[in-house]
Amino acid sequence: MAAEWDPDKALESLAMEKTVDETITDEALARKLFKEASPRAALSIINLAMHSPTEAVRLKASMYITDRVLGPAGAQLMGDDTDPLASLLGDVITQIEEHANTGEA
Secondary structure, three states, rough: OOHHHHOHHHHHHHHHHHHOOOOOOOHHHHHHHHHHHHHHHHHHHHHHHHHOOHHHHHHHHHHHHHHHHHHOOOOOOOOOOOHHHHHHHHHHHHHHHHHHOOOOO
């Protein structure tokens, strides 16, 4: 089981980061922390997409992943040079969204 988050320790860690690099801005420090946490965050999103007990959560996590990899569905103009996989994925996502919005089983 994961250890509980301790805000006091987190603040101490931030203070230590600032003493190691006194020139780092708050924004740069935030970006550094997000970058360091991104692999675990990605795994967490993947886990939700694959194993969440809630269908809506699985759908949203899956859509987030595909949007990040392929771009949002419908963002590209559909033409002869359209990637067939992206087109198919867009159609599938549209159908899933329509199904989810109507509440049909």
